Amino acid sequence: MSVLKADDVVKWYGDLEVLRGVTFEVEPGQVKVIIGPSGSGKSTLLRMLATLETPDRGTVTLEGRAPGPGEVGMVFQRFNLFQNMTALDNVMCGLVEVRRLKKDEAKDQALAFLTRVGLAEHAAKYPDELSGGQQQRVAIARALVMKPKAMLFDEPTSALDIELVREVRDVMERLAREGMTMVVVSHDFRFANDVASSVLMMDEGRIVEEAPPDEFFSAPKEERTKRFLALVE
Numbered sequence: 001m002s003v004l005k006a007d008d009v010v011k012w013y014g015d016l017e018v019l020r021g022v023t024f025e026v027e028p029g030q031v032k033v034i035i036g037p038s039g040s041g042k043s044t045l046l047r048m049l050a051t052l053e054t055p056d057r058g059t060v061t062l063e064g065r066a067p068g069p070g071e072v073g074m075v076f077q078r079f080n081l082f083q084n085m086t087a088l089d090n091v092m093c094g095l096v097e098v099r100r101l102k103k104d105e106a107k108d109q110a111l112a113f114l115t116r117v118g119l120a121e122h123a124a125k126y127p128d129e130l131s132g133g134q135q136q137r138v139a140i141a142r143a144l145v146m147k148p149k150a151m152l153f154d155e156p157t158s159a160l161d162i163e164l165v166r167e168v169r170d171v172m173e174r175l176a177r178e179g180m181t182m183v184v185v186s187h188d189f190r191f192a193n194d195v196a197s198s199v200l201m202m203d204e205g206r207i208v209e210e211a212p213p214d215e216f217f218s219a220p221k222e223e224r225t226k227r228f229l230a231l232v233e
């Protein structure tokens with residue numbers, strides 16, 4: 001039984017068919033890593049799975065139904081925090097606005113999640129007082145506090161300096177070990193190798209190959225995957 005499923009999803013932007021019938025599912029506790037060239041539709045697919053956009057054809061389902069607010073968490077490349085709000089307020093606002101929790105309770109839960117990502121002592125800081133790695137961990141806490149059934153990450157470490165990649169990768173690896181269901185667009189092959197249940201290659205709006213990481217990286221079947229891996233490595 002899959003947690004999150006895209007079934008024959010098609011998306012057009014103007015006269016460009018960005019997703020050309022994508023079928024894909026994640027089972028509980030699986031971590032799927034998506035790679036592929038710029039413009040192949042990776043972010044568009046994640047936005048569909050997060051229901052930030054609606055498909056022109058096909059369906060996205062969470063446990064067989066339409067996902068509700070906060071049930072699919074999303075973390076973006078550029079953090080997307082509210083700049084005029086502290087780390088704590090960024091994390092608790094969904095609990096207050098969407099889940100309708102009382103402020104005190106929301107604050108307790110938000111602090112617990114900031115602690116989980118190692119940021120308890122930074123709760124009162126604004127995003128521009130935090131490093132990129134810290135901001136990204138706030139963004140992760142903000143998604144997690146909603147108790148999502150699945151977490152989506154769109155190139156979560158690619159805007160970070162190399163030393164900061166590790167702290168975000170550590171948080172993601174821990175989440176994976178704890179059994180979170182995850183879909184991650186990333187060209188961090190080390191993460192993919194260590195954590196992924198399978199790696200997917202996207203090209204021109206299609207998933208062209210999916211395989212466990214050892215197989216995917218050492219013996220890719222598709223010509224397109226071979227060419228892409230050669231280019232990236």
Ligand SMILES: Nc1ncnc2c1ncn2[C@@H]1O[C@H](COP(=O)(O)OP(=O)(O)OP(=O)(O)O)[C@@H](O)[C@H]1O
Nearest residue numbers: 013014016018036037038039040041042043044045
């Ligand atoms: N809101 C939009 N309006 C019009 N075109 C869009 C929109 N979003 C994406 N596109 C186009 O859809 C195609 C796929 O974009 P998408 O962002 O999904 O690619 P991607 O695989 O995530 O690329 P990258 O690796 O550069 O992030 C691109 O040609 C892009 O220009």
Ligand SMILES: [Mg+2]
Nearest residue numbers: 042043044154
């Ligand atoms: Mg993208």
